[in-house]
Amino acid sequence: MRKQILTMILLFWAAIATAQNLKVTGVVTSAEDSEPLIGVSVQVKENPSNGVATDIDGQYTITVAAGQTLRFSYVGCQTVERKITAGGQLDIVMEPETNMLQEVVAIGYGTMKKSDLTGSVTSIAGDNLKKTPASSLANALQGQAAGVTVNSLSGRPGAQAEVRIRGVGTVNGASPIYVVDGVITEDISFLSPSDIANTEILKDASATAIYGSRGANGVVIVTTKNGGKDQDARISFDAYVGWQSRIKKLDVMNAKEFADTYVAINSTASGKEFYRQNGFNKWLGRYMGVANSDYYPTIYDPETNPTGLDYSQIDTDWQDAVFRTGMIQNYHIGVDGGSEKFTYSMSASWFKQEGTIIGSDYSRFTGRLNTSYQATKWLKIGESLSFMAGVAKNAYESGDNSESAGASILSAAFAMAPWDPIRYPEGSANRKGKDLSGGLAAGSNFKNVTNPFSMVEYQSPKNRTERWVGNVFAEITPIEHLTFRSSFAFDYRWNMNKTFSQAYEVSSYDKRDKNFLATDWQRYYNWNVDNILTYARTIGKHDFSIMAGQSVEEYNYNSIGGSGSSILNPVERNWYLSQVTDDFSRPSEGVGRSRRFSWLGRLHYSFNNRYLATFNFRADGSSKFRDNAWGYFPSFALAWRISQESFLSDFQPLNDLKIRFGWGKVGNDKIGDDAFVLNMFTNGPTFVDYVFGTNQQLANGATVLTWVNRGGHWENTEQWSVGVDFAWFNNRLTGSIDGFIRNTNDMLMSVTAPAQVGNRYSATANVGKVRNRGIELSLEHRNTVTKDFHYSVGGNISFIDNELTALNGGSPIYTNYQQVQVVDEGYPLYYFHGYDYLGVYQSDEEALEYLTGYDATTIPFHKGDAKYRDANGDGKIDDLDRVDLGSSIPKINYGLNLGAYYRDFDLQLFFQGVAGNKIYNQMRHRLEGDGSTSVLSPVMTDAWTKDNPDGSIPNPRNSVNYYVSNRFLESGSYFRLKNLQIGYSLPKSLIAKAGFENCRFYIQGSNLFTLTNYKGFDPEVNGGVDYGNYPQSRTYMIGVNITY
Secondary structure, eight states: OHHHHHHHHHHHHHHHHHHHEEEEEEEEEETTTOOBOTTOEEEETTEEEEEEEOOTTSEEEEEEETTOEEEEEOTTBOOEEEEOSSOEEOOEEEOBTTOTTTOEEEOSSSEEEGGGOOSOEEEEEHHHHHTSOOSSHHHHTTTSSTTEEEEOOOOSTTOOOEEEESSOOOSSOOOOEEEETTEEESOOTTSOGGGEEEEEEEOSHHHHGGGGGGGTTOEEEEEEOOOOTTEEEEEEEEEEEEEEEESOOOOOOOHHHHHHHHHHHHOOHHHHHHHHHHOHHHHHHHHSSGGGOTTSOOBOBTTTBTTSBOGGGOOOOHHHHHBOOEEEEEEEEEEEEEOSSEEEEEEEEEEEEEOSBTTEEEEEEEEEEEEEEEOSSSEEEEEEEEEEEEEEEETTOOOSSOOOTTSOHHHHHHHSOTTSOSBOOTTOBOTTOOBOTTOBOOOSSSSSOOOHHHHHHSEEEEEEEEEEEEEEEEEEEEETTEEEEEEEEEEEEEEEEEEEEOOEESSSSSEESSOEEEEEEEEEEEEEEEEEEEEEEEETTEEEEEEEEEEEEEEEEEEEEEEEEOOSSOSGGGOSGGGOOBOOOOOEEEEEEEEEEEEEEEEEEEETTTEEEEEEEEEEEETTOSSOOEEEEEEEEEEEEGGGSGGGTTOTTEEEEEEEEEEEEEEEOOSOTTTTSOEEEOOOSTTTEEEETTTTEEEEOOEEEEOOOTTOOOEEEEEEEEEEEEEETTTTEEEEEEEEEEEEEEEEEEEOOOGGGOOSSOEEEEEEEEEEEEEEEEEEEEEEOSSSEEEEEEEEEEEEEEEEEEOTTOOOEEESTTOOEEEOTTBOTTEEEEBOEEEEOSSHHHHHHHOTTOOTTTOOOOTTSEEEOOTTOSSSOSGGGOEEEEESSOSEEEEEEEEEEETTEEEEEEEEEEESOEEEEHHHHHHTSOSSSSOOOGGGGGBOBTTBTTOSBOOTTOGGGGSSBTTSEEEOOEEEEEEEEEEEEOOHHHHGGGTOSEEEEEEEEEEEEEEEOOOSSOSOOGGGEESSOOOOEEEEEEEEEEEO
16 A cells, blocks of 8 residues: 555656656747758756757757746847747747847947937948958948048058048048047057957047047947857858959050150250151160260160160060059958856957059058956956057158159159160170179169169068057946946057168169168057946836046157168168168157046936937046146937837838937047147257357257247037938838038137247147038848848948138148148138149230230240139239139048848949049149150140140140149049959858858959049049059959858
């Protein structure tokens, strides 16, 4: 009997246990494409050790007690939880983590749901940046956001792009700031784009005012990758290898065309006859001085010198000579993961780019480590640390701001004549019998030119940058809803520049008598401490957050440099200043420091997720303003989510509709540290040595350069904006429309004081006013057509108008040595200021009839000369006739992204362009000259000469024909296929068995075609004046993205 009772009890408890343990099976799929998800973590929330992962078909099986909750988590998707009350089939559909309205974006000293935004903020996911592999974030942003202009100023390896947000509002540095994991910087080159998780662009003042003086030109907030909680180690590897080549070649004359045209333009009648009778070689020897110089080989003559160099048979294409195909490669590996309390993300990358012009290349190594640790329920600590080491080698690239033959390799190439070889051929000897075989050729036309290969072979430049950027933080939650975060951020950078030049001799100009070494070191150290207190809570229908904080930052700069010559044993290990023995220069040294102290606060309120308001305030104190250190920068923004109203709740096509309105004021203090202090000059002997005493000896003294200008204060920018955000048809169509007016007041500019004041240089004062106004439009459409095919179409366009509305006594700013561009009242910033070119005078009588202010003895214009419009009607041509010829700032910027996905294949196209801007083509100024300093354009065959009185090109021998005018001004508009990428992902069923989450291969082309009327190398020009800048390149590459 006892055995029977015991058996019944055991069976009873077994039945209970069986009833409580439920077997659950199912399939987990993606909401985007209905494909099964492999490796989804399925855990019992109450007992995390009880968990499984989905297989290659997305299936799972798990045993769970009744009443417990299953937690489904997967990288890139929103976590799903289901309470289990019965066993059986449970299929799960996982939504992407970046659900349009619930996506969390960074807004400055905090985050916010996208649906709660009241300011103008554009968010760009890191995956989107991958579609356009670039050396830096600045380059990758091109065309990605409305109102953001990105100009790739140079194709030089490692060169950074110029970024402008909502136009140019000041002459004192118009670039935005970047906030990378809390570190504020203006140079983003240290960061590999592969490390970026998300990028937010704050555009209007209601969003940027929280950064006060730093946010005047917009803010780009960058969040780098980090591991997730309870995430197994996730390894990613990205790599690409490609080849770059020039996009375009300028049309110039060959050797015979150049010689014929040169003679026609420059030679006298006897010279032309000599050329016709005796041929090119004898003309070159006599009229170009080649026969009388030891730097050139003797010239071929079939009768007198049959072994000489036959220049008439040489036709060097100097563009082909200096351009090359360069290799570009990038490798990036990252590891992310975490536990319940600890998360980590680490990565390393190596980037190398060979320039498309000889003598230029760049390499960069980056490393990154992000960690966070939840030490207790109330304490979280973490850090973000990045390191970068970059080496640039750019021979003789002094900058893209001069047409001088010595400004760059490319500029020198156009100064060499096409009949000059790169090197003299075997057997070449000068008139004294010296063997010149294999030697670099001396320029035979323009004598003051350096052979571009001399710039490469006899120069050894090396510019090395090392940089540490980091942020350490502690986050305390003393009570529920209240968080205090304290952080210390720093940016420490060393620049080490060294150039060694060998002693050599190619010509009387192209030489160096002694070897020479120049070196300089620069150190930048910036740090800031932020203490931020945030209280956020939801009470019924009321959501609010209050933030208050304090910030202090310091900027430090030190530099030292020197130079010398005659290193006795000039091998590389001796390239140090301690080894020079001659011409040792006086060391140069510089130092600078500025500080800011700030108070800041923000209040955000939302009622019923429908009515939203944000108020920001920041007070900045700057060491640059001695009399008025403090600036106060408030802002507010209001938003109404109309889609949440009852009268639209049943309107199914509409998912979201929000109207935004905002106003804000931000400041700018990007001026020199000594703009409002007494400037003295003490470095004699010039101006500061004085004669004293009975012996009348020179004594060291000093002089005032600029007297103190009292009353200087913050430059401030005030911005009004209104916008609409919308989402339709289950978020298949989303977009935004924004309009803004941005006024910069009290712009800091130079003011010329009366002569009796005694200022050597102009003082700085708050005098200028600038207005930018514009409209921005962004649209994106996504659609899943079938299970196997979906696509996306996205675009943005912005219209911007810019004007300097007032100078208030300030001095106009003239740029370039010819004053091509001017900053003056009533015109856009840096507008082109020149003459209106009307054509060519056909006779002296025509010139006198039009320019009545001259007579026959004083008029500088004659037949064959350029005809300029007499703008003021006084009968003369002078500076008063220079007019507004247009602006270098584009009026329209746009970008277009197209994506298509079919099964495991994907296609990405990215188009980008600008319109409404002008470019002054200074290269045409050279190529349409008289040929004495440069090769010529083919159009010069129609230049006016006495023998060609009907020529359409003004007489190249008269300097009045090269005044700044719209003759050389061209449209800078272009439409470019910036990127085309075709990818293939290996099937998950194939790679999952090996533990891979994703394996994708792709091929890509960049800058494949450009539609433009611009005649120069490239319409993306530094500053709007094209001196023959280092052009963009066309790139073809193959790459791979692997996640394990």
